[in-house]
Amino acid sequence: MLVLLKILRKIKHAVAPLFTSTSSIKYWEKRAKQYGARSVIHLGHSEEELAAITQKQQNILFPLLQKELKGDEKLLLDLGCGPGRFTHDLAVLCHCQAVGIDPIQHLLDIAPASPLVNYNLMKEGIIPLDDNSVNITWICLVLGSVTNMTVLEKTVSEVLRVTKPGGLVFLVEKTSEDLSNYKTKTVAFYESSFKVFNLRKIEEYQDLEDCNSIFIGRKP
Numbered sequence: 001m002l003v004l005l006k007i008l009r010k011i012k013h014a015v016a017p018l019f020t021s022t023s024s025i026k027y028w029e030k031r032a033k034q035y036g037a038r039s040v041i042h043l044g045h046s047e048e049e050l051a052a053i054t055q056k057q058q059n060i061l062f063p064l065l066q067k068e069l070k071g072d073e074k075l076l077l078d079l080g081c082g083p084g085r086f087t088h089d090l091a092v093l094c095h096c097q098a099v100g101i102d103p104i105q106h107l108l109d110i111a112p113a114s115p116l117v118n119y120n121l122m123k124e125g126i127i128p129l130d131d132n133s134v135n136i137t138w139i140c141l142v143l144g145s146v147t148n149m150t151v152l153e154k155t156v157s158e159v160l161r162v163t164k165p166g167g168l169v170f171l172v173e174k175t176s177e178d179l180s181n182y183k184t185k186t187v188a189f190y191e192s193s194f195k196v197f198n199l200r201k202i203e204e205y206q207d208l209e210d211c212n213s214i215f216i217g218r219k220p
Contacts, residue, residue, distance in 0.1 A: 032106040040082035044208045054085045073135035080142030084111030091116035125154030129162045140172040163219045171215040
């Protein structure tokens, strides 16, 4: 029975995009209200698994990020922070302040308060921060949900704008060479999109049927 329930959850996650609005923002607003913090993880996982999945991701990702720190970082951007699963802990890890931004107000409303974090609502493709203000830009499983290529290109250009010269981009996204799923892009796609950062894949991990690739790069 448990195996069957997991299979059904996977099927539900796979077909959900087929029934969404053409507006990804409307889709995520509806998804956030329905699933809360769980909305930002693979819906093949249950509500009870949320904390364990978050901890697993931190165990994999945080040591890789820590290796790239210079020790003088002052501001970290959590782009697409959702309900702030990582934001406070990222600030602690990097010994700096953090800004979490997301286009979904409901997710920001349920994010945990922290003296190290400011949360801000963003419009699609627009980062509400000053030029060259960020030492680290963290993007974890966000861009795969941006289906409008104009918005995606604008978002990448905004990351370039707000990241300081020498600043780090740490990117995690679902990747595959099978492009039949509109949310899946290739490793080459992300490396090309962030070419100015000399983005490169350093690792990957599996989450149910998803292969999530980990990239790092720096602004010249």
